[in-house]
Amino acid sequence: MMLVDHQQAMPHVEKLDISQLAKQHYDRVFRFCSTRVGYHHAGDAAQETFITAQRNLNKFRGESQPLTWLIGIALNECRRVNRNNQKAEQLPEFRDETSQEGQLINREVLRQALSKLSEEHREVVTLHEIDGFTYEEIAQIAGVPVGTVKSRLYHAFTNLRKSIYAPETTATKEVN
Amino acid sequence: MENLKSYLDGELDIAQQAEVETHLRNDEELQKMVEEFSTISSTLKTADSGEPYGLEKLEEKLQEKPKTSIYERKKIWRLATYWSASMACLALAAMFVRSGSGSSADATAMVESGGATASSKGVQSGVSGGIEQDKSQPPKEEFAKSADGVDSMNPAPSAPPTENGKSMAGAGGDSYKGVRAGTPGDESASKPDSESKVMPAQEDALSNGSPNVRGRIAGAPNSAAPSTQWYDQVKAGKDSATTDLNNPTFKGGESGFKTDMRAIRDKTAQPVTTIGDTPHGIYLERAGQVQVKVDDLMRAVNEATGMVQSFHGFVTASDLQNQADGGSATMTIRVPTDSFNATLDKLQAMGEVLSVNSNSQDITSETVDQGARMVSWADEEDRLVKELAKAKNNDQRYRIRGELRTVRANLESYRASVKSLTERAKYSTINVSFVRGDKAVKGGGTGNWSGDALKGAKDNLGSIGQVLGTLGIYFLVFAPIWLPFAIAAYVIKKKNS
Numbered sequence: 001m002m003l004v005d006h007q008q009a010m011p012h013v014e015k016l017d018i019s020q021l022a023k024q025h026y027d028r029v030f031r032f033c034s035t036r037v038g039y040h041h042a043g044d045a046a047q048e049t050f051i052t053a054q055r056n057l058n059k060f061r062g063e064s065q066p067l068t069w070l071i072g073i074a075l076n077e078c079r080r081v082n083r084n085n086q087k088a089e090q091l092p093e094f095r096d097e098t099s100q101e102g103q104l105i106n107r108e109v110l111r112q113a114l115s116k117l118s119e120e121h122r123e124v125v126t127l128h129e130i131d132g133f134t135y136e137e138i139a140q141i142a143g144v145p146v147g148t149v150k151s152r153l154y155h156a157f158t159n160l161r162k163s164i165y166a167p168e169t170t171a172t173k174e175v176n
Numbered sequence: 177m178e179n180l181k182s183y184l185d186g187e188l189d190i191a192q193q194a195e196v197e198t199h200l201r202n203d204e205e206l207q208k209m210v211e212e213f214s215t216i217s218s219t220l221k222t223a224d225s226g227e228p229y230g231l232e233k234l235e236e237k238l239q240e241k242p243k244t245s246i247y248e249r250k251k252i253w254r255l256a257t258y259w260s261a262s263m264a265c266l267a268l269a270a271m272f273v274r275s276g277s278g279s280s281a282d283a284t285a286m287v288e289s290g291g292a293t294a295s296s297k298g299v300q301s302g303v304s305g306g307i308e309q310d311k312s313q314p315p316k317e318e319f320a321k322s323a324d325g326v327d328s329m330n331p332a333p334s335a336p337p338t339e340n341g342k343s344m345a346g347a348g349g350d351s352y353k354g355v356r357a358g359t360p361g362d363e364s365a366s367k368p369d370s371e372s373k374v375m376p377a378q379e380d381a382l383s384n385g386s387p388n389v390r391g392r393i394a395g396a397p398n399s400a401a402p403s404t405q406w407y408d409q410v411k412a413g414k415d416s417a418t419t420d421l422n423n424p425t426f427k428g429g430e431s432g433f434k435t436d437m438r439a440i441r442d443k444t445a446q447p448v449t450t451i452g453d454t455p456h457g458i459y460l461e462r463a464g465q466v467q468v469k470v471d472d473l474m475r476a477v478n479e480a481t482g483m484v485q486s487f488h489g490f491v492t493a494s495d496l497q498n499q500a501d502g503g504s505a506t507m508t509i510r511v512p513t514d515s516f517n518a519t520l521d522k523l524q525a526m527g528e529v530l531s532v533n534s535n536s537q538d539i540t541s542e543t544v545d546q547g548a549r550m551v552s553w554a555d556e557e558d559r560l561v562k563e564l565a566k567a568k569n570n571d572q573r574y575r576i577r578g579e580l581r582t583v584r585a586n587l588e589s590y591r592a593s594v595k596s597l598t599e600r601a602k603y604s605t606i607n608v609s610f611v612r613g614d615k616a617v618k619g620g621g622t623g624n625w626s627g628d629a630l631k632g633a634k635d636n637l638g639s640i641g642q643v644l645g646t647l648g649i650y651f652l653v654f655a656p657i658w659l660p661f662a663i664a665a666y667v668i669k670k671k672n673s
Contacts, residue, residue, distance in 0.1 A: 018238055027228045034225035043230035050234055092223040105219040128185070129220035135187055154181040161212050 016066065018054045025067050026050070029074050032131050035092040036078040037085075045081050049074040064140045071133075071141050089122075091115055092130055105164055113163035121156035124149060180206070184213055263640070270639035459543040459597065462516050462604035464534035469613035470527035473498050473505045476610045480507060483522055487515040489603070498612075505610040516604040523608055530611070543597040550590035557583045 029049055034042035052073050053060075060069055082089055091114055094107035114122055127138045128149075135153075139146045182188050183196040200206050470476040473496060481491055489511030496505040511519045516534075524532060560583060564576045 019235060022231065022234055022238060026231045026234065030228035030230070031225035034228075035223060039226040042226070042228075043233075046228075047230055047234045047237060051237060054238055092225065094219065094222050094224060105215060107219070107222075110216075110219055125220065129217055130223040130225075135182075135185075150182050150187070151178060153185075154178045157181050157213050157216060160216050161209070164216065165212055 016057055016060060018050065018057060021053070021066055021070065022050050025070055028067065028131070029070055032071055032074050033078055035126060035130055036075075036090055037081045038090045039093075041081050041085070045074065045077050049077045052077065065137070068133075068137050068140045071131075075141065089119070092126065109164055110160075113160045116163055117156055117159055121152055121159065124152040125156045125160070128153060177206075180210065181213060184210065184217065266643050267636060267640050270643050271636055458538060459540040459601040460513065461537045461539050461600045462513055462534065463536070464516065464520050464532070464604070464606045465609075466520060466523050466532045466606065467530040467609040467611065468523060468527040469530055470610050471612065473503050473610055473612050476526055477505050477507065479526060480509070480523065480608060480610075483519065484509045484511055487511045487519055489515065489519070492605075503612045507608040507610075509606050509608060510603045511606065513602060513604045516606070519606060523606070527610070528613065539597055539601060543594065543601065546590055546593045546597060550587060550594055553583055553587040553590060557587055 026046060030042050030046040033045040033049070037045050049070060053070055056073075060066070078089075091111050094110060114125070117125065123142065124138060127133045127141060128135075133141065135146050135149045138149045142149070144152075179188055179192055179196055183193060188196065200210065468476070477494060477496055481494075484491055489509055491507055491509050493508040494506065497503050498505075509519070520532070520534060557580065560576055560580045564573060564580065567573045567576055
């Protein structure tokens with residue numbers, strides 16, 4: 001059991017127990033990895049994330065939430081897995097279901113729309129809409145100001161809307 | 177408009193929220209946009225990331241000792257890369273060292289090959305081999321054993337020394353006394369100058385005819401292997417000669433040489449004996465010429481210079497004319513005679529041999545003759561010194577001193593002559609001529625590129641090994657200096673981590 005007494009170095013940081021962290025955050029880290037490297041590689045990526053975190057517990061300064069810190073490690077780990085597998089970032093899978101308000105967007109259309117986004121826009125959309133992080137947390141994970149997160153999110157949604165609801169117009173414009 | 181998404185996510189403060197709602201009430205397009213944004217958001221939230229797995233496995237892993245991370249593995253690869261780069265640099269350095277002055281490993285190999293060549297090349301190699309052994313042993317042991325291990329000082333009775341296959345029993349051995357007695361008049365033949373001059377007294381161990389002396393005489397020329405020290409100590413060794421020669425453990429030396437010279441002077445021994453097939457005691461003045469075609473004249477000259485130095489020789493003259501359309505270089509080098517063959521072989525291996533020849537001049541009789549005369553004068557000087565001590569009046573003293581001056585002048589003259597002769601025998605002269613040619617084969621190559629490359633790689637591997645060995649030795653020797661720092665750095669790093 002590895003414990004790091006951050007209270008000695010930084011009084012506002014409580015002792016971190018890597019096993020406890022794993023129990024608390026493994027599911028979210030796994031889901032985060034699954035949407036980026038695919039379900040089959042998600043287990044390895046998530047485990048490697050916690051092993052890396054265990055090795056670097058002494059470097060955690062307590063300036064962010066442990067989950068945010070773990071997601072930052074997981075993000076690098078997912079990039080490494082995709083690089084090793086010589087694959088681009090995986091697009092998330094969507095359940096085919098209908099909401100109470102009516103028919104949702106076709107999942108394939110949505111995946112295509114997502115694939116057209118830039119990496120930065122797609123990252124922000126995924127972190128907010130799928131992983132459920134707040135603007136503040138996204139700013140910490142991505143290392144950008146909150147205003148940038150807002151702006152990227154708005155433009156990403158605008159592009160998604162165009163791709164989904166006015167594909168002909170977009171295509172015509174591209175042709176013209 | 178950029179606040180629209182933030183409005184939907186509830187990230188706006190009350191004022192901004194009210195502002196957006198005002199716009200929404202009046203703008204149908206905006207309302208449609210909000211609706212579509214919401215739909216997109218709702219659909220995105222249906223992302224299926226599957227049921228998590230692997231937590232149990234992770235918990236087991238976390239209990240284990242942390243393994244090497246990918247970053248540390250990368251660090252290992254980086255270290256391996258640095259190590260490879262360092263090795264490449266060492267290889268380059270070794271190549272430069274080799275091409276610059278020739279490695280000592282080469283020199284060692286050449287000496288070894290010289291010795292090996294010497295042992296298989298008849299008369300010349302016999303001389304080389306014998307001298308090579310002389311270098312490696314103390315002077316007094318020079319005569320103890322010949323190169324092939326036969327004790328030349330105490331030859332076995334069943335195998336007496338022979339010359340040209342003939343028995344030498346008459347020259348040394350028991351017949352010595354008879355020979356001497358049968359040729360009393362020969363004593364005058366070895367006078368330094370003329371009959372009118374005083375002949376040195378014969379008061380040494382030879383007259384005793386002891387077995388040791390006879391054995392010494394039988395191997396006499398062997399004991400006269402080229403040495404530049406003995407003649408400086410003739411006087412000092414004169415008195416001890418008798419004692420040494422009567423001593424069964426006597427192994428030779430300067431006084432032994434003096435006795436040899438007396439024996440030769442009195443024609444009671446021959447200057448040359450043979451042990452097995454190897455002649456000993458021959459004073460040869462050797463010379464050679466070699467012309468080699470090489471690619472790079474400067475490199476060839478440098479390499480030859482380094483090689484000569486490694487053999488403890490020296491370059492007496494060199495001339496390099498490096499021109500664009502050709503050029504040549506000539507060198508006159510002098511190397512110890514025992515390295516003559518090895519040097520010649522190495523020079524031939526530097527490129528394509530155009531011509532090579534070697535010759536030798538036997539100066540044994542001249543050397544022995546001059547040496548015997550010098551010993552006679554030394555004896556005469558000794559006699560006069562004793563006589564001077566016993567002189568009863570000044571007239572006698574003046575007369576003896578006058579004679580002593582003449583004797584010493586002659587002695588110095590012969591001493592210089594003997595020194596010159598032994599120097600000529602000790603060092604051989606090689607005239608080297610390098611010419612530049614496009615198709616010259618470097619380093620004694622085989623002529624085909626793969627063979628040459630393989631040979632070059634082997635040579636360089638040896639050099640790298642030598643460099644690494646040198647570094648290793650330095651590493652170990654300097655351990656008391658760097659080890660405390662290394663330990664301190666390790667402890668600090670461990671403490672920090």
